[in-house]
Amino acid sequence: MAVKVLVVDDSGFFRRRVSEILSADPQIQVVGTATNGREAIDQALALKPDVITMDYEMPLMDGITAVRNIMQRCPTPVLMFSSLTHEGARVTLDALDAGAVDYLPKNFEDISRNPEKVRQLLCEKVHTIARSNRRYASFLSAPAPASAPPSPAAAAAPRHAPAAPQAAAPQASTPKRKPYRLVAIGTSTGGPVALQRVLTQLPANFPAPLVLIQHMPAAFTKAFAERLDKLCRISVKEAEDGDLLRPGLALLAPGGKQMMVDGRGVVRILPGDERLNYKPCVDVTFGSAAKAYGDKVLAVVLTGMGADGREGARMLKQSGSQVWAQDEASCVIYGMPMAIAKAGLADAVYSLDDIGRHLGEACA
Structure with missing residues (x-):
């Protein structure tokens, strides 16, 4: 059975390329796209995807807020796209705290230069985190990571x-x-x-x-x-x-x-x-x-x-x-x-x- 994926990104180019890469895998089905965090929440509730790919910087609602809402309303494995910078690292770690499972660097040059490598890595990540779905609800229901050292x-x-x-x-x-x-x-x-x-x-x-x-x-x-x-x-x-x-x-x-x-x-x-x-x-x-x-x-x-x-x-x-x-x-x-x-x-x-x-x- 194909893995159902929702692609979320405010960039039309990136949304299309990610969708094309994933759709080329016969075991993956892109069931929808969204351009911001609010749309992502609505689409997640309506389409019930197995995996969501999520950008961080988006209008109306950012990716971290969207992840947090999705985890509360319909826990779904999320793969974040992030920039390879110190700020990108901080944002990605915040997204993982919010409930995202994994991340991939968002690098437009790699997509142009190494399309096959990008395709292999992205599809592998999607298949892997889709298999985490069975345990995902129990993982999220465990105590959240401490925001301060415990006594x-x-x-x-x-x-x-x-x-x-x-x-x-x-x-x-x-x-x-x-x-x-x-x-x-x-x-x-x-x-x-x-x-x-x-x-x-x-x-x-x-x-x-x-x-x-x-x-x-x-x-x-x-x-x-x-x-x-x-x-x-x-x-x-x-x-x-x-x-x-x-x-x-x-x-x-x-x-x-x-x-x-x-x-x-x-x-x-x-x-x-x-x-x-x-x-x-x-x-x-x-x-x-x-x-x-x-x-x-x-x-x-x-x-x-x-x-x-x-x-x-x-x-x-x-x-x-x-x-x-x-x-x-x-x-x-x-x-x-x-x-x-x-x-x-x-x-x-x-x-x-x-x-x-x-x-x-x-x-x-």
């Missing part, structure tokens, strides 16, 4: 009962405490909101250093790190070459590059290798952590498409480290955690809202 008491309290066990991986109610030298978290689609939800539960005196690997363009990671730093009690910054790991500090891998750690606690930022699909790549960081710290790493794989992190997790397991995976029910896209669970690499599977609490319990 220490609130952070320590469980927000939900533990999730039901999954056959593919063990379920631990309370993790064993251990003096981990590093916590490494990898994620992709759905990750910005998921990371925010996890990290806002950690106390300022969290005893271990953290490294974060989020699939994200180079123009976005600095803005994302700044956002997390404002919301969390721990410190968060975009990693730079030579940064030192220290307790209570989370270093976010810069977009377009690779992040590695060494046994002295020094972070190395390397150019993005064109042979790798992901820049940054979870496997690269996890693999370096396994080599540097042996059994003293706690790795967590959150929501995301694909299988990045699986081979790095395998290396960590071989070194004696612990690996956790997010459960299917709380994932936007159950790809990366599923790869961990299916490979038998997960020591525990937790719901998103339990992971932050369990990190506090596990790190001595």
Whole structure:
């Protein structure tokens, strides 16, 4: 059955091109278009699309306000188009907070120069987030990301009962405490909101250093790190070459590059290798952590498409480290955690809202 898509953009050219690209896929049907946020809401209610592509800057009502209204009235996976600027990153992160699932750079030059690449990426994104639809309502009904750091008491309290066990991986109610030298978290689609939800539960005196690997363009990671730093009690910054790991500090891998750690606690930022699909790549960081710290790493794989992190997790397991995976029910896209669970690499599977609490319990 074809994926039904509503295309929303105030630019007639972009609206037509997106519609043409999507319609060329026999498994996608463009059921309607809209030129502003108000039209988008009306069309979403009337047409009940499986996916909405959404621009931000539009007359009468902007994309973020439209997304927020759609999520309240008829929750539908939304793919945002955004500019590759610091302001574009801020706006995109606001849209993800409002309920959008994923985003794509809005680049007219790419459409002209690389039409086949644009077609492949756009159609792949639409198909992927359409498959998230079954879990989307439950994801949106979960507590919204914190707008301010919670109190220490609130952070320590469980927000939900533990999730039901999954056959593919063990379920631990309370993790064993251990003096981990590093916590490494990898994620992709759905990750910005998921990371925010996890990290806002950690106390300022969290005893271990953290490294974060989020699939994200180079123009976005600095803005994302700044956002997390404002919301969390721990410190968060975009990693730079030579940064030192220290307790209570989370270093976010810069977009377009690779992040590695060494046994002295020094972070190395390397150019993005064109042979790798992901820049940054979870496997690269996890693999370096396994080599540097042996059994003293706690790795967590959150929501995301694909299988990045699986081979790095395998290396960590071989070194004696612990690996956790997010459960299917709380994932936007159950790809990366599923790869961990299916490979038998997960020591525990937790719901998103339990992971932050369990990190506090596990790190001595």
